[in-house]
Amino acid sequence: MDKIRFYPIDTTYKIINNKPVIYLFGKTSEDKQICVLYEDFLPYFYLIPETGQDLKSRLESFEVKNEGETIKIFKVENVKKRYYGEDVNALKIFTKLPSHVPILREEIKTIEGIKSINENDILFVRRFMIDHNIIPMSFYDVEGELINSNLKVPSFKASSIVLSETDKVPKPKILAIDIETYTPSHKEIVPEKNPIIMLAFHGDGIKKVFVWKHFKTDLDYVEFVDSEATIIEKFKETIAQYKPDIITGYYSDGFDMPYIKARADKYKIKLDLGLDGSELRIKKAINVTAQITGIVHLDVFKFIRKIMAGTLTTDKYNLDSVAHEILNEKKHDVNLDDLSKIWDTDVEQLGEFCKYNLHDATLAYKLAEKLMPTIIEMVKITNLPIYDVNRVGYSQLVEWYLLKQSPAFNQIAPNKPHGKELIRRRSIRIKGAFVFEPKPGLYKDITVFDYRSLYPTIIGSHNISPGTLNCSCCEGTAKKVPLEFQNRWFCEKRKGFIPTLIEDLITRRMRIKEIIKDHEGEQHRILEARSNALKLLANSFYGYLGFYAARWYSLDCAESTTAYGRYYIKQVISKAEKEKFEVIYSDTDSVFLTLDGKKKEDALMFAEHINRELPGLMELEFDGFYPSGIFVSAKMGEGGAKKRYALASETGEIKIKGFESVRRNTSTISKETQEKVFEIILNEHDNKKAFEYVKGVINDLRNKKIPLDKVIISTQLKKPIEEYDAKGPHVAVAQRLKNRGENIGPGSSIQFVVTPGSDIIRNRARLPDEIKEGEYDQDYYINHQVVPAVERIFNVFGYKKEELIESKDQTKLEGFFK
DNA sequence: GGCTCCCGGGG
DNA sequence: GTGTACGGGAGCC
Numbered sequence A: 001m002d003k004i005r006f007y008p009i010d011t012t013y014k015i016i017n018n019k020p021v022i023y024l025f026g027k028t029s030e031d032k033q034i035c036v037l038y039e040d041f042l043p044y045f046y047l048i049p050e051t052g053q054d055l056k057s058r059l060e061s062f063e064v065k066n067e068g069e070t071i072k073i074f075k076v077e078n079v080k081k082r083y084y085g086e087d088v089n090a091l092k093i094f095t096k097l098p099s100h101v102p103i104l105r106e107e108i109k110t111i112e113g114i115k116s117i118n119e120n121d122i123l124f125v126r127r128f129m130i131d132h133n134i135i136p137m138s139f140y141d142v143e144g145e146l147i148n149s150n151l152k153v154p155s156f157k158a159s160s161i162v163l164s165e166t167d168k169v170p171k172p173k174i175l176a177i178d179i180e181t182y183t184p185s186h187k188e189i190v191p192e193k194n195p196i197i198m199l200a201f202h203g204d205g206i207k208k209v210f211v212w213k214h215f216k217t218d219l220d221y222v223e224f225v226d227s228e229a230t231i232i233e234k235f236k237e238t239i240a241q242y243k244p245d246i247i248t249g250y251y252s253d254g255f256d257m258p259y260i261k262a263r264a265d266k267y268k269i270k271l272d273l274g275l276d277g278s279e280l281r282i283k284k285a286i287n288v289t290a291q292i293t294g295i296v297h298l299d300v301f302k303f304i305r306k307i308m309a310g311t312l313t314t315d316k317y318n319l320d321s322v323a324h325e326i327l328n329e330k331k332h333d334v335n336l337d338d339l340s341k342i343w344d345t346d347v348e349q350l351g352e353f354c355k356y357n358l359h360d361a362t363l364a365y366k367l368a369e370k371l372m373p374t375i376i377e378m379v380k381i382t383n384l385p386i387y388d389v390n391r392v393g394y395s396q397l398v399e400w401y402l403l404k405q406s407p408a409f410n411q412i413a414p415n416k417p418h419g420k421e422l423i424r425r426r427s428i429r430i431k432g433a434f435v436f437e438p439k440p441g442l443y444k445d446i447t448v449f450d451y452r453s454l455y456p457t458i459i460g461s462h463n464i465s466p467g468t469l470n471c472s473c474c475e476g477t478a479k480k481v482p483l484e485f486q487n488r489w490f491c492e493k494r495k496g497f498i499p500t501l502i503e504d505l506i507t508r509r510m511r512i513k514e515i516i517k518d519h520e521g522e523q524h525r526i527l528e529a530r531s532n533a534l535k536l537l538a539n540s541f542y543g544y545l546g547f548y549a550a551r552w553y554s555l556d557c558a559e560s561t562t563a564y565g566r567y568y569i570k571q572v573i574s575k576a577e578k579e580k581f582e583v584i585y586s587d588t589d590s591v592f593l594t595l596d597g598k599k600k601e602d603a604l605m606f607a608e609h610i611n612r613e614l615p616g617l618m619e620l621e622f623d624g625f626y627p628s629g630i631f632v633s634a635k636m637g638e639g640g641a642k643k644r645y646a647l648a649s650e651t652g653e654i655k656i657k658g659f660e661s662v663r664r665n666t667s668t669i670s671k672e673t674q675e676k677v678f679e680i681i682l683n684e685h686d687n688k689k690a691f692e693y694v695k696g697v698i699n700d701l702r703n704k705k706i707p708l709d710k711v712i713i714s715t716q717l718k719k720p721i722e723e724y725d726a727k728g729p730h731v732a733v734a735q736r737l738k739n740r741g742e743n744i745g746p747g748s749s750i751q752f753v754v755t756p757g758s759d760i761i762r763n764r765a766r767l768p769d770e771i772k773e774g775e776y777d778q779d780y781y782i783n784h785q786v787v788p789a790v791e792r793i794f795n796v797f798g799y800k801k802e803e804l805i806e807s808k809d810q811t812k813l814e815g816f817f818k
Numbered sequence B: 001g002g003c004t005c006c007c008g009g010g011g
Numbered sequence C: 001g002t003g004t005a006c007g008g009g010a011g012c013c
Helices: A056-060 A100-108 A124-131 A228-242 A256-266 A300-311 A319-327 A336-345 A347-382 A394-409 A419-427 A454-461 A497-518 A521-539 A541-545 A555-578 A600-612 A668-684 A687-702 A729-739 A778-795 A801-805
Strands: A002-016 A019-028 A033-038 A044-049 A063-066 A069-072 A075-083 A086-094 A114-118 A139-147 A155-165 A174-181 A196-203 A206-211 A222-224 A246-249 A281-284 A288-291 A296-299 A441-451 A582-587 A590-594 A620-633 A640-648 A654-657 A713-716 A749-754
Touching: A002 A033, A002 A124, A002 A155, A019 A124, A033 A139, A044 A075, A044 A100, A056 A075, A056 A086, A063 A100, A069 A100, A100 A114, A124 A394, A174 A228, A174 A256, A174 A347, A196 A228, A196 A256, A196 A347, A206 A228, A206 A347, A228 A256, A246 A347, A256 A281, A256 A288, A288 A296, A296 A300, A300 A319, A300 A347, A300 A394, A300 A521, A319 A347, A336 A347, A347 A394, A347 A521, A394 A497, A394 A521, A394 A541, A441 A454, A441 A555, A441 A582, A441 A600, A454 A497, A454 A521, A454 A541, A454 A555, A497 A521, A497 A541, A521 A541, A541 A555, A555 A582, A555 A590, A555 A600, A600 A620, A620 A668, A620 A778, A640 A668, A654 A668, A668 A687, A668 A778, A687 A778, A687 A801, A713 A729, A729 A749, A778 A801
Parallel strands: A033 A155, A174 A246, A206 A222, A246 A296
Antiparallel strands: A002 A019, A002 A139, A019 A033, A044 A086, A044 A114, A063 A069, A075 A086, A139 A155, A174 A196, A196 A206, A281 A288, A441 A590, A441 A620, A582 A590, A620 A640, A640 A654, A713 A749
């Protein structure tokens, strides 16, 4: 009997000798790849009979004929469980193979006296990992022996697998890839037709670009090969030699991997990268995915889009914007439209593109490295392997955390909804948060308070859970859900499943926050990531309860959560007004007050009074102090627009909320003008100056002093020109390009400028190179680009948009500070 | 408003 | 793989 220590990274199972065998690919504590095999685990699911029904003996002899084979139930056990807050006598039904489960389930369903069949869709390996407490990226002591196998890594057959260390953080080996392909400008990306021209790798100690045309260069990382097929061979070879635990790329699920696969297919090259010799698998569903057995394929883009999006300020998720925000690095500035031409006619210029190629791989690598701690924390909380954490959304993260915890509560998990129920749930909209409509205006001395994790703390403090809803033990005695739900209460005697778990997440995070100050460097980053992961997950519970496809879906719970939310925020508002603060705005969990002559300390005292009366983990926190801020008016009516304001901090930093400042269909001049206006108004308090500034811009437009590149509007063609019913300006321009014989199709980026005339817009759209400097329709840019961007801001001061447009000076100054 | 369709990223 | 798929914005009545 041997002993090893290892951490699992990627998991699967195979049927060997008619038995399912679990494969845990991972790394030993000596950092060697290994696969731990385990075979003493059987698939099972639960059956809950109607009360009084005894189905055990009937099920024990149950069998189904399937494709000539007789499938039997392997074993049935009586178990006492909890289901939706009730004790139930259930049957645990074991089968021989995972594939037998759906077959048996379908037949068993027809038996009379069944209340429900549960947990029949939890995948075999995941079931094993939950039951055996196998947490990916955590270290285990394994007893067993090395055996022969045809895997590319040693195989260790385990007799026992025991968690040894949870805090030691593994350092998986990451390899980033990026390809450049032959794509003539204005043409679609077509893997079936166009070759890969270069391939870059970035890993620990490896920087390489393979390219299959020769040119003179000093770049030492460039390696010339003779054909595209050799590039694909190099792809395999590099991976085999480097032995990464993780292969990463930016949008590699949707682009690089499928492209490489398509080209490999063309040359009949087998991409047998899997540690079991299996091929790279490309799955084309709604979302394309690329998977390799034993090696995690991490698509950085997917994780950022699905999990990190809310914590980033960018609203574009291309590599350039994301790298800029997360790494403070930009992509190399080359014009990709030129690459194919240069490839055909001017190879000596390819060096720049090799640099670009490697840099993209480097950025993907750095992003993967940076996000790894957060990903690993998500993995540890949910038990899902990295591959899955990378691809699921928040609802699935919450659900797997609940599924992982449910055995500890002796619970049977509810089923996912199907068919009509799904449609019904989908159509329901619940009443959301309370928003206090702001009076448009400029304000000073704004103090902002918000409830720390409002919904999570409400769920915890008020014991909101499907199993505690309207319990019989508290009927008539428990406090009712505020206001409109007086027929609803939650148990006050027994803590529910979801409140227990959510409070666990919150308190774990609070503990981390306490100790984080005493750590620095690597350790600090890990704690930061852990805290962030816990917060993201806790914040997702409310959404999960109201998510139509959730197992623990509960409309009553979701509605009660927002009802309590409205109750608590309104309470702060009315108490603040009683204390003579002016409440200017409130949204969901935050309140904006002006001091109205009082001191900052008075506001802090006020919050402290509120906190004395809050239950459980609920807390109203001081969020910030802003010397000035502006709330703009709504398009319709008199009131202020919700969720649209800008604040200036004590250091003069400007926070803009809710204004669509970066939009694809806007020109640079419109965006620039809006930003400048906020700056002048909030920091210099000079609305006249801001007004004059805009008038200046408008004048410059009139006098054609604004350069052409600031009025260019850029849009991408998304489908063949003929397929557009609504022909916008960019479609019209594309059509003309095509008529001229240029290659225009989906993916072409169309840039245009609106030129003067009386015809409809699309007939006046021109390519920038078709026209001369200044040849744009000043009125269009004034009325449809610049004025709409700032109109609402000036409404606050009583300016009308007509005054902006008027060429004669005419200003009003009243209503500066409200 | 509500409903449907399209798109994201990538070269 | 013991499976299923998202979510937001624009355009259209």
